[in-house]
Amino acid sequence: MSxxxxxxxxxxxxxxxxxxxxxxxxxxxxxxxRLEAQGFTRLDETExxxxxxxxxxxxxxxxxxxxxxxxxxxxxxxxxxxxxxHTDSPGFKLxxxxxxxxxxxxQAAVEVYGGPLLNSWLDRELRLAGRLALADGRVVLAAxxxxxxxxxxxxxxxxxxxNNGLVLDKQNETQPVWGLGDPIDADLLAELAASAGADPAxxxxxxxxxxxxxxxxxxxxxxxxxxxxxxxDLASVxxxxxxxxxxxxxxxxxxxxVLAAFDHEELGSASRSGAxxxxxxxxxxxxxxxxxxDAVEVHRAYAASWCLSSDVGHSVHPNYAGKHDPVVQPxxxxxxILKLNANQRxxxxxVGSAAWRAWCESAGVSTQEFVSNNDVPCGSTIGPITATxxxxxxxxxxxxxxxxxxxxxxxxxxxxHDLAAxxxxxxxx
Ligand code: ZN
Numbered sequence: 001m002s003x004x005x006x007x008x009x010x011x012x013x014x015x016x017x018x019x020x021x022x023x024x025x026x027x028x029x030x031x032x033x034r035l036e037a038q039g040f041t042r043l044d045e046t047e048x049x050x051x052x053x054x055x056x057x058x059x060x061x062x063x064x065x066x067x068x069x070x071x072x073x074x075x076x077x078x079x080x081x082x083x084x085x086h087t088d089s090p091g092f093k094l095x096x097x098x099x100x101x102x103x104x105x106x107q108a109a110v111e112v113y114g115g116p117l118l119n120s121w122l123d124r125e126l127r128l129a130g131r132l133a134l135a136d137g138r139v140v141l142a143a144x145x146x147x148x149x150x151x152x153x154x155x156x157x158x159x160x161x162x163n164n165g166l167v168l169d170k171q172n173e174t175q176p177v178w179g180l181g182d183p184i185d186a187d188l189l190a191e192l193a194a195s196a197g198a199d200p201a202x203x204x205x206x207x208x209x210x211x212x213x214x215x216x217x218x219x220x221x222x223x224x225x226x227x228x229x230x231x232x233d234l235a236s237v238x239x240x241x242x243x244x245x246x247x248x249x250x251x252x253x254x255x256x257x258v259l260a261a262f263d264h265e266e267l268g269s270a271s272r273s274g275a276x277x278x279x280x281x282x283x284x285x286x287x288x289x290x291x292x293x294d295a296v297e298v299h300r301a302y303a304a305s306w307c308l309s310s311d312v313g314h315s316v317h318p319n320y321a322g323k324h325d326p327v328v329q330p331x332x333x334x335x336x337i338l339k340l341n342a343n344q345r346x347x348x349x350x351v352g353s354a355a356w357r358a359w360c361e362s363a364g365v366s367t368q369e370f371v372s373n374n375d376v377p378c379g380s381t382i383g384p385i386t387a388t389x390x391x392x393x394x395x396x397x398x399x400x401x402x403x404x405x406x407x408x409x410x411x412x413x414x415x416x417h418d419l420a421a422x423x424x425x426x427x428x429x
Contacts, residue, residue, distance in 0.1 A: 007417035008218065010242065011226050014416060015216035017238045018228050022129035022143050022211035024063030024263045027087035027234060029141060031065040031241050031261055032058045038245045040067060045282075052290035056248045059283065063087050063263030064273035066283045067244055069427075071252040076293035079304040080284060081427055082258040082392065083243070084275065084382045085236035085311065086265035089229070090114030090405045092121070092174065094128065094188075094208040100175065101183035107175045108148055108188055113209060114266030118168045120406035121210070122152040126176060128192055130208030134199075142196035146213040148176035176210065212407045224333055224413060231409040235399055235416055236310035237261045243423035250428070255305070256287060257427035265311070265382055275382035281390060306355065307394040308426050309347065309383030310419065312409070313337045313370045315400035323376050330368035330400045332412030335360070336419045337370045339378075339396040347383040352395035355429075356422075363425035365418040368400065397422075 001009070017034075021027035036042055040056040043049050049057075054072035058065060064087065071078065095109040108128070112118075129143035153173075155161060168174055179186060190200035192208060216228030240259040247257050264274035271277050288298045316329035330337045338356050339346040348356075360367045372378040387394035399415040 004223075007413050008223065010417040010420060011216075011218060011413050013242070014226070014235065014238045015228060017241070018216055018230050018234050021087070021230065021234055022127050023131070023207075023209050024087040025131045025207065026129060026141055026143065027237060028060045028063050028065040028261060028263070031067060031237065031259070032060050034241055035067050035245065038248060040248065049286055049290060052287050054252075061279050062273040064279050065261045066258065066280060067241075068256060068258040068283070068287065069244065069248045069253060070256050070287065070291075071254065073252065074256060074291055076288070076291050076297040077300045077304070078291070079255045079301050079306070080258050080287075080392070081253070081255040081305065081429065082260050082280065082307040082386070083236075083240045083423055083426065084260045084262065084280075084307055084309045084386055085240055086233040086262045086275070086382060087237060088114070088263050088266050089232055089234070090116035090266045091407070092116070092210040094130070094206065099183050099186055099188040101181075101186070104180060105177045106179035106181055106183055106186050106188075107177050110175060110210065112170055112174070115405055117403070117406045118170070118174060119166050120403070120408065121174070122150050124407055125149055125213045126210045127213045128188070128208055129211050130192075130206060132193060132196060132198055132203050133205035135202040135204050140196045140198055142192045142198065142208070144191055144195045147191065148178040148210065150174055150176045214408070218413060226411045226413050226416060227408050228411075229408055231401055231411050232312040232404055233265065233310070235312060235411060236419065239310065239416065239420040239423050242420045243427055246424050247427045253428045255427075255429070258284075262382055269382060269385050275385045276389065280386070284390075302390060302392050305392045306426070307383070307386045307390070307392045308356075308423070309381060309386060309394055309396045310423070311381040311383075311396070311398045312401045312404060312411075313339050313398045314378075314404060315402050317402055323373060325371050325373050328369050328371045330370050332400055332402070332410070333414050334368050335366040336397055336415055336422060337368045337400050339370045339398065341372065341378060344384055345378055345380040346396035347387040347394035348396045352393060356395050356397060359422050359425045359429055362429070363418070363421040365422050370400070
């Protein structure tokens, strides 16, 4: 297969991954499902775990998944190489008592989740997806087909919109329609329950979000572009799954290779399944306990360990070049980016930069840098949080995209493929 063909195949597989992952819960489950199909064993956090040496394991905790490969010759001080990414994306979450409506329309009550570009959610056919907690104690995933839409007001009724800008009232003007009739006779949760084959009367709790129903698409000259929902940050989660699968198939890595796909990054990561919570530390503790390591040996292992925190970053936008640094201007198609920030919004430092360049070199991948314009501060991600929590040296990287936090973001096909190649080089370094 040529490089272009294998990049294309990788990105078609990413489109499948995104379609299977309309919510963070689906994404965590899809990580586990794919790795189990490649011989990983799924562990339960409430059970005792088997001996770790030579094992390939995965756990799912709510919307997070952690997967790892332990070399068969691992010692009590073998370091970890953790690829960190996140399963959630900004958008909308269903409120309690979600079946609403007015004037002959059925509507859904939704709450804004994280910082979406609200306008980008207009006029799309949306799915409802998440998990249901049932009366018998089971928790099941549920996802409808195209069901809802947030219709934009016609220009005839909003003459100034192209001059004054679109300002949406977050409460009143973002509530989707999903049918016609009287809300008294309708039940949105019953639609979601039916999609999972569950009895609506048995639903005791739900976490459900909206997701674009449109599949990701490759397009543009030389098929350079890939547009899709949830590239932030399923592009990194998917690259990690692909890379870890290759690592497991190839035999023993030198370090313990870990994929950490956290939830709740878009809210600041403070949850039991977020990067600021204990989930990664809990797993690492159990891995080292399984190797017979004492507390000092764990610290020795951490001191030699690495975390590659992978999340999307900004490509230079040709229409808004002034928003970017005047010199450092990454662009789609020229490779994954190394993210730097003087105020530690990114954890990358000189030593991390050098390591990243070495991993890219060994993968045969070119890389670019990202730094913010001083007047346009950047966001942050899981890197600094992981570095702060565990004291593991961390490098913030990712792929450059446009339209970050849009319902449909834009990435470069070759960058997506290259990220998976560097991820594999990182796991096996
Ligand atoms: Zn992100």
